[in-house]
Amino acid sequence: MKKFRAGTVALVGRPNVGKSTLLNVALGEKIAIVSPHPQTTRQRLLGIYNDATCQIVFVDTPGMHTPRHRLGVRMQNEAVEALRECDVVLFVADARREPDADLLKDVPKGAVCALNKVDLVEPKSKLLPKLEAWGAAHEFSAIVPISAKTKSGIKQLLRELRDRLPEGEPLYDSAMLTDKPVRYLVAELVREQILARTRQEVPHGIAVTVDRYEEDAKKGPKIALTVHVAKESHKKIVVGRGGAALKAAGTAARREVERLLGTRAHLSIWVRVTPDWVDDPKALGELGFE
């Protein structure tokens, strides 16, 4: 019989290539929020995949990018640290893109490459030349075409990752899906729904905190959250005319939270202007960016 394997896999790649979507699909459960805005993932998040043969601990990192403020620097540090400490590096790229030499110089040799979004590659005859181009551009130990959206190629990718992990016992309890507490996931689900309803300038300036989390065995938890925005004008956008945008975000977030918890839930969401928190070490600490 094959020996059990367990280890860590760092997910790296440009913002927006689909790292968080891939993580959710691999786990079969949504723990990482996804949005079309770059830099949606802010903190290191573990996603733990278990089957009979292996445990793969994915480390979802904020994407590789040039930091513009203190929050950006912390995000970048987390990506670099994850690269240093993991057993396998999984570099994710958009299959429609040409290889990017500037980015690849930071990717270790032997990394596994997932070329994602192959569902968007048209015509399909373009895929093979792309695979060859990425293969020629860097010493990857494997290149796997995938679509996190349609779930194609995921099984093969998991096999490739498993085969590169050390033999050994599981690192985490197999019942654990992530290292983050439920309240963190709830706050993230709210942030995701707000991002889905706002344009470019707002996302950098928002953070969501849980102020109160009251369990109620019958009706499901009552959760009070605050959305912190950088400016009064952002508050207007997040709240929307007559509160419509916030209401819609709250309803959608509640559905996601209920799916995550498997119970009903009640959310109440306030929006508060917390100026310049992205550059303020104290505010960052309070919001969980240690």
Ligand code: GDP
């Ligand atoms: P991250 O910044 O690398 O974590 O990227 P996300 O997982 O947040 O995804 C960025 C955007 O790409 C989202 O709008 C996703 O829905 C979309 N996306 C991710 N994977 C795929 C895919 O395989 N196909 C398509 N068409 N879209 C995808």
Ligand code: MG
């Ligand atoms: Mg992400």
